[in-house]
Amino acid sequence: MTFFSLNEINTLLIWEMYLSKLKNILPRAVVKHSYARFGSSATKKEETVTLEFCRKAPKVELHAHLHGCIRPSTLQEYLTEKNVKYTPEEFKTKDMKGAFRIFDLIHAAIDNLKQIDRISEELFEDFAKENVVYLELRSTPRHLGSNTADDYVALLLDKIAKFEQKQSQMKIRLLLSVSRAEDIEKARETLALAKKYKSSGYILGIDYSGNPFQKTFTYFQEVFQEARDSNLKTVVHCAELPDEKTLQETYDVLKFKPDRVGHFNYFNDELFNTIHELNIPIEMCPTSNKFTMYLKDYHDHHFIKYYKTKHPLCLCTDDTVVFDTNISEEYYRMLKAFNFTEEQAKEVIKRSYECVFDEKIKQELRQISL
Numbered sequence: 295m296t297f298f299s300l301n302e303i304n305t306l307l308i309w310e311m312y313l314s315k316l317k318n319i320l321p322r323a324v325v326k327h328s329y330a331r332f333g334s335s336a337t338k339k340e341e342t343v344t345l346e347f348c349r350k351a352p353k354v355e356l357h358a359h360l361h362g363c364i365r366p367s368t369l370q371e372y373l374t375e376k377n378v379k380y381t382p383e384e385f386k387t388k389d390m391k392g393a394f395r396i397f398d399l400i401h402a403a404i405d406n407l408k409q410i411d412r413i414s415e416e417l418f419e420d421f422a423k424e425n426v427v428y429l430e431l432r433s434t435p436r437h438l439g440s441n442t443a444d445d446y447v448a449l450l451l452d453k454i455a456k457f458e459q460k461q462s463q464m465k466i467r468l469l470l471s472v473s474r475a476e477d478i479e480k481a482r483e484t485l486a487l488a489k490k491y492k493s494s495g496y497i498l499g500i501d502y503s504g505n506p507f508q509k510t511f512t513y514f515q516e517v518f519q520e521a522r523d524s525n526l527k528t529v530v531h532c533a534e535l536p537d538e539k540t541l542q543e544t545y546d547v548l549k550f551k552p553d554r555v556g557h558f559n560y561f562n563d564e565l566f567n568t569i570h571e572l573n574i575p576i577e578m579c580p581t582s583n584k585f586t587m588y589l590k591d592y593h594d595h596h597f598i599k600y601y602k603t604k605h606p607l608c609l610c611t612d613d614t615v616v617f618d619t620n621i622s623e624e625y626y627r628m629l630k631a632f633n634f635t636e637e638q639a640k641e642v643i644k645r646s647y648e649c650v651f652d653e654k655i656k657q658e659l660r661q662i663s664l
């Protein structure tokens with residue numbers, strides 16, 4: 295995997311030659327200073343990470359929702375086409391309630407599989423453009439028009455297979471989401487689809503997500519237990535609100551011990567110690583979390599607490615169109631806030647590889663030298 299383009303390597307080599315000539319005519323201190331400013335690979339490692347570095351690095355994206363990652367121009371087109379009424383202010387309000395209002399608007403603009411076909415294709419292109427080498431996408435299967443939830447999943451699997459055939463950079467896997475706003479029958483239907491299509495090799499498990507003001511995990515736990523018994527992975531959005539009900543739910547979720555958790559924004563010392571002992575990887579979505587937690591700065595994010603304890607974690611986007619971000623920006627915003635160097639950034643990226651569900655791909659990712 296190339297990390298610097300040939301052009302950049304050439305530029306670096308030219309600078310090396312130029313600077314070594316300068317060494318002979320300038321005092322040592324001046325040469326050193328010049329080196330630091332223009333950057334050999336040695337000094338670059340000690341500088342704060344750049345957006346360019348984050349963009350070029352081979353990354354994995356493990357927490358992205360299909361309808362939350364529609365290409366902005368396409369969403370705009372569909373909102374107009376379907377005559378969805380909204381105020382510009384609604385798309386700017388990105389706290390928890392505001393984000394779910396945006397999802398309602400998005401879903402109001404999407405009512406057929408032809409749109410899902412285009413949305414998924416563009417989404418794959420957009421993540422690949424950011425140098426994502428492995429994408430674990432998630433989506434809530436829904437019936438659209440005369441098409442069933444089964445048709446929805448079958449279409450996504452077909453799109454993934456075709457995308458993988460036409461390029462070799464990015465592998466894609468799918469998690470089916472159980473929305474906590476829906477009832478248990480719908481959750482069972484989603485599990486049945488995951489089981490039905492597991493043999494395709496593309497569906498790895500099920501996800502628990504949706505409006506956190508709705509039902510709690512215990513209501514759906516039997517479905518997640520059955521998923522586990524069927525050798526499907528389980529991933530659970532949790533600790534998204536700072537209230538008692540959510541706190542209790544977080545204890546219940548950890549007792550279940552999912553394969554990964556999403557967000558884990560609010561925790562006390564006991565939960566911090568428990569998740570660490572259980573070694574459950576956390577999917578962190580910096581910009582999404584910044585909005586829903588009303589953080590003043592990325593520096594206030596819980597990332598650093600878990601980074602320091604060597605906890606398994608991955609940085610992710612959640613919903614690129616809702617939170618106006620992409621995966622390279624997520625790395626850059628989070629790591630720059632803590633003045634991380636390239637070497638530290640590489641360590642964070644490597645840690646995210648370890649959170650990947652597909653074991654074969656995880657082995658391949660471990661071979662990448664960053």
Ligand code: IMP
Nearest residue numbers: 359360361362397433434471503504531
């Ligand atoms: P979909 O599953 O493809 O329809 O993607 C959008 C859906 O993902 C939303 O309607 C929510 O149910 C879910 N979702 C997206 N972001 C979040 C989040 O941060 N917390 C909980 N659920 C979310």
Ligand code: ZN
Nearest residue numbers: 503531556612
């Ligand atoms: Zn999410």
